[in-house]
Amino acid sequence: MGEITLVRHGQANSAADNEIDYDKLSELGHQQAKWLGAWMAAHDQPYDTVYSGTLRRQKETAAGMGFENVICDERLNEIAYYDLTDEMAVFRPDLPRTSPEDFEVHFPVTLQAWKDGDIKGVETYDAFLTRVREILELATQPGKRVLCVTSGGIIARAVSQILGLDIPDMARIALPIYNTSVHRFHVRPTGPLLATFNSAPHLDVADRIEARTYY
Numbered sequence: 001m002g003e004i005t006l007v008r009h010g011q012a013n014s015a016a017d018n019e020i021d022y023d024k025l026s027e028l029g030h031q032q033a034k035w036l037g038a039w040m041a042a043h044d045q046p047y048d049t050v051y052s053g054t055l056r057r058q059k060e061t062a063a064g065m066g067f068e069n070v071i072c073d074e075r076l077n078e079i080a081y082y083d084l085t086d087e088m089a090v091f092r093p094d095l096p097r098t099s100p101e102d103f104e105v106h107f108p109v110t111l112q113a114w115k116d117g118d119i120k121g122v123e124t125y126d127a128f129l130t131r132v133r134e135i136l137e138l139a140t141q142p143g144k145r146v147l148c149v150t151s152g153g154i155i156a157r158a159v160s161q162i163l164g165l166d167i168p169d170m171a172r173i174a175l176p177i178y179n180t181s182v183h184r185f186h187v188r189p190t191g192p193l194l195a196t197f198n199s200a201p202h203l204d205v206a207d208r209i210e211a212r213t214y215y
Contacts (some may be wrong), residue, residue, distance in 0.1 A: 002187030003195075004139045005047070005147045006155050007036065010178045011213045014100055019082045022055045025064070028211060032180040032203070033064030039202035041066065043147060051135075052149040053077040061180065062149040066187040070149075073138075075131040078151030080122045084110050087119035099213045108171035109207075115167065132157045140187050152177040159183070162194055178203070179213045 010029030016022035025033070037110050050069070053076035062070045085097050088110050088134070097106045115125040136158055139146040145201040156174035162185065165173070182199040185192035 002142045002144045003146070004136070004185040004187060004192060006158060006180055006183040006185075007061070007065075007147065007149050008152050008177055008181050009055075009057040009065065009149060009154055011215070012057045014213075014215045017082065019080055022082065025060045027056050028213065029057070029179060030060065030064050030213060032172040033061045034066075035202040035208070036180045036182070037065030037067070040108065043201070047147040048141070049139075050143040050147045050149070051076060051139070053151065057152070058149050058151065065149070069145075073106075073135065075138075075139075076148055076150040076154055079128060079153040081110075081153070083123045084114055084119055087121060088113060091119050094120075094192075103215070104175055107174060108168055111167045111171060120154060129157070129161075133161060136161065136185075136192065140192055142187055142189075144187075155181075155183055158185075159197065162192055171209070173197075175214075177214065179215075 009025070010032040011026045012029060013022050013024055013026060050062065050067045051070065051073050052058045052070045054072045054074045055077050058076065059070070059072065089096065092109070093115060095106065095109060095127065111174050114118045114121060132154055139148055152174050155177055156170050160170040177198055178200045180200065180202070182196060186195045186197040200212060
């Protein structure tokens with residue numbers, strides 16, 4: 001039996017209001033990656049292949065975890081959510097996004113508008129679904145352990161694909177995903193099965209409770 005492990009990047013620049021400024025780890029984000037890497041080195045088995053998205057925060061997380069020879073694949077890149085937010089400001093001026101706390105309300109409405117073609121973004125919603133499906137197919141290697149360092153939107157979509165969930169439930173899945181959380185799928189002849197969601201064993205100690213972040 002193979003295994004796919006998805007890891008969300010460490011905390012990024014949550015004070016940003018655009019894609020470029022957001023795309024770098026905070027000091028805590030670097031520390032989260034180091035903690036997770038140390039936990040995996042002590043408790044996990046080696047990986048046959050390690051992938052990362054091409055975004056800076058994803059590559060910094062993989063490096064901070066201690067992995068070398070990482071294969072970068074842009075299909076693991078996050079949804080360009082700040083760009084979609086800009087589109088939504090025009091399409092739905094009655095639903096402004098003013099802080100990260102607005103995500104719970106804003107995210108599902110934005111995804112639905114994106115799916116319906118009311119906002120465009122840098123890719124179509126169908127293209128997003130296709131690349132997540134492709135990266136899961138790439139990582140589904142019987143008898144192999146594959147690690148992918150990615151982002152919350154990709155993880156939420158991967159889980160939703162496997163469980164057959166649509167946008168409202170995908171949004172609920174995305175909301176609680178921790179930075180540097182671990183998500184595992186068992187590779188079976190019938191397809192991947194969700195085995196672990198939003199695990200953060202490296203943060204499950206009393207003096208790291210405040211290091212559990214969502215954005």
